[in-house]
Amino acid sequence: MKQSKYFNPTLRDNPADAEIKSHQLLVRAGFIRQNASGIYSYLPLGKKVLSKIxxxxxxxxxxxxAQELLMPAIQPAELWQETGRWDVYGPELMRLKDRHGRPFALGATHEELITSLVRDELSSYKQLPVTLYQIQTKYRDERRPRFGLLRGREFIMKDAYSFHSSEEQLDDAYKLMHKTYSKIFTSLGLDFRPVVADSGAIGGKDTEEFMALSSVGEDTIAYSDSSDYAANIEMAEVHVQYEKSDEEELPFAKGEVETSLDHQIHTTVMKVEDEMIAVLVRGDHELNEIKVKNLYGTNMVEVQNEEVDLKEFKGTVIADTAVKAIANGSIIGAYAYHNxxxxxxxxxxRYEDLRFIQEGDPSPDGNGTIVFAEGIEIGQVFKLGQTYSETMGAKFLDEGGKAQPLIMGCYGIGVSRTLAAIAEQNADDNGLRWPLAVTPYHVHLITINVKDADQSDLSDRLYDSLKDEHDVLYDDRKERAGVKFKDADLIGLPLRVVVGKKANEGIVEVKRRDTGESIEVPVDNLNSTLQQLLEQMN
Amino acid sequence: MKQSKYFNPTLRDNPADAEIKSHQLLVRAGFIRQNASGIYSYLPLGKKVLSKIxxxxxxxxxxxxAQELLMPAIQPAELWQETGRWDVYGPELMRLKDRHGRPFALGATHEELITSLVRDELSSYKQLPVTLYQIQTKYRDERRPRFGLLRGREFIMKDAYSFHSSEEQLDDAYKLMHKTYSKIFTSLGLDFRPVVADSGAIGGKDTEEFMALSSVGEDTIAYSDSSDYAANIEMAEVHVQYEKSDEEELPFAKGEVETSLDHQIHTTVMKVEDEMIAVLVRGDHELNEIKVKNLYGTNMVEVQNEEVDLKEFKGTVIADTAVKAIANGSIIGAYAYHNxxxxxxxxxxRYEDLRFIQEGDPSPDGNGTIVFAEGIEIGQVFKLGQTYSETMGAKFLDEGGKAQPLIMGCYGIGVSRTLAAIAEQNADDNGLRWPLAVTPYHVHLITINVKDADQSDLSDRLYDSLKDEHDVLYDDRKERAGVKFKDADLIGLPLRVVVGKKANEGIVEVKRRDTGESIEVPVDNLNSTLQQLLEQMN
Structure with a gap:
């Protein structure tokens, strides 16, 4: 592709709203453009990377x-009403009415739609298991779209759904998909980790997230420094054995005294469904609301903004296990006590595990110590079970001829988000640095001075001979060398071939974008040199 | 792919709402499923055909x-307000508001969006010409969605837009795209015709539609029986020379007398912008409103439901050229005259060409006679000119440094509609009959009786050996032979390999879906036989 007629608008400066590297560089290098908050166009370079992913x-x-299909983005409201999610989903679910006033949702996800598709069709255990997937556009009206493609309102997802006649079948599909995801993210050259995650409002059981490690990630991963253990901090269990000190118990008394944080008891009052619960954690720990939700098996948990006197409290009191070992601790605030x-x-x-894990805690699997990392969620695998098939009446006949709800799994990959994660992990101060698997072109052919006949003739010749073997972007523009090199660094193709002053001797320069190394190569050896370098980089 | 675990639900009966063959068969053979009126899912077989197209x-x-990019479906209302189409488009344009109450459209087309994308980027004649395209989902809330994928509300289009610094550049791009479309539809095995079309409300000049010939088409094509001439009947010019007969002119008189249709003068009153116009055509001709619109260069034409006395009429009277030659004609109705x-x-x-062309008229290019055919519009090429670039301020600097609006072309292909057109043209009473270029699989391997060890062993062996060379769908289901053959006819793969009673002799049957011919083949020759047949069919 000749760059003089290529739609690749580059920018000198970072866009004002771009806070992170991938967002800045993808816009500046002309891969994407914003059309509205959280809504983007993929320009030719960006579209190429997207297609390769x-x-x-x-x-x-x-x-x-897995079998590919394609479902619509517009979904009838009735389907979402069947599962109750029409009401549960807030403004994040984009809604519209057709010309007859009938309500529709723009799919934020497709559990309802696919369940409606299979419910009259997958009717016998003999047809199972089946895994269906699509690569399709999704809509979520995020309250705060940001970070470019990382948190958009219109984005591309791969979503897969599996259907089973037994838990064992689901386990197998889940494991296979887990393995497949690892293969995919490895092929894409990502530094990632599968982590134990929370099943959240979607319902279901086992679930793991695939996290691309990155300092800009919105999720924190707790992982062991000496084992494979990794979990979203929301989910990491705390397995610490606390021993109470031998310290003599002093008489309980009203009023605040100064103590270290690990001697304080912090109280949070929560309305759990209709019950008031006071939850105690040690002052140096942080309450993990999700653990309270999971303890009571409900999503209806509201933190109350009130202080209570624990001696007068009428509801139930529960505490994190660490609290049990506090000797002569203190409660501070309006209703303070000491000893x-x-x-x-x-x-x-009851005492339960109710706090967030912390760096330095022992790893829950017994091996090593917990450290934190930030991650971008790029994929998730999920055992849905029978939540959707039950409410939507998607049943199959088992071997005994009995009707049972289908057992389901679902598996997502944020495709456009993965693009951003790759960019985030593969960039330096000068621009992007695409891994071979997804680079829009392999070779950037650059003529230093197109007005020099030697240079431009040789460049044209090289372009013609190289473009059948390699994916070549040819910078034939009448721009200054400095502008061309800046753009080339920004765009970040793996190999650069520069045709400059030594064109009349038949010598060009070949430079690697990753290491910055460059060598002079006689044009007769160019093709084989490029071949070799690409193999090395693979 | 083994059919026992393939998501391919087939139906015995036509769906109640399916009026045409392609709709009936695509649903029955398990290629598509309706999720709401005019909104479909592509099941695995359908998705495969779609991807090949x-x-x-x-x-x-x-x-x-042309350079591929990808634009969003959700478009800010402001862009549509810039061109005025926010108001011009009726309920066909689907609209929604985001959580902040900001209005958006679901793209029915992307002229506004692409013009906004390039307007700050294509700023010099040096960057032109550029042609950009996308394959993307479009939304049009049709008043009457029908015919399956032929007239849907969510559908897939390829839309391309070209940008130029001169009319000559646009002409070249238009011609190239015209040629490219012919190549595409030829590759897809379609019987089609490019026809001159009306530029309609979109504004612009030259435009041609690509029509797949089909009796279910919603458009009528007028074409010459002896030349390449073809036009949408809306647009076909009438070049007939009428001679007035020598008949003596009798005295003009009030009142109705009986005459043949070709001696009658029919009057239609129209409000053209703010002017009242009476339009006369001969009784055996049909008024073509579009010709009136084009004559006055406006879309603001409203037919008035009133009869007028032509002798008292206060507005302008115009007539089709055929009217001039009427001798002693008659006007019927409330204000009748004769002679x-x-x-x-x-x-x-004035006398102008104002009627629809008819079968039997001479072809406007002077060669042959006009005949009619029905067609499905599958593509359109269009010289937009500067309509959008002017209103949206998308300018480039020409060679003299002067700012000028970009000159634009646009080019669409209805991708999902093309799928339906292919199905419509390639089917018989038993089912579909896919052309090689887009068939979901090449070979349908069918075991008559899977409980017969010889048959099922041989089938398994053949599947393993064939599937690396060919795209094979393997019907390994425990169904009766009749059911399998019916499904195979419905699905319509080009070649069928049947493993039956002669399995123990190593002989299978190979059958062509198109001709119905079948031959017995020893398994050792199977691969080469299939290869030969596929080459013949190509």
């Missing part, structure tokens, strides 16, 4: 036996 | 130097 995903899923010995002084109904 | 389109467009000789008796301001 999709190819990698498609290849691995097809090999895993608190929880088992003696407070009516604690 | 897209590949053909992409290949030819890339070869023509009307138009030039003598009526104040006709």
């Amino acid at each position: 999709e190819q990698v995903i498609r290849k691995e899923l097809d090999e895993a036996g 608190v010995n929880p088992d003696r002084d407070l009516s604690i109904e | 897209e590949q053909v389109i992409r290949k030819e467009l890339d070869e023509a130097g 009307v000789n138009p030039d003598r008796d009526l104040s006709i301001e």
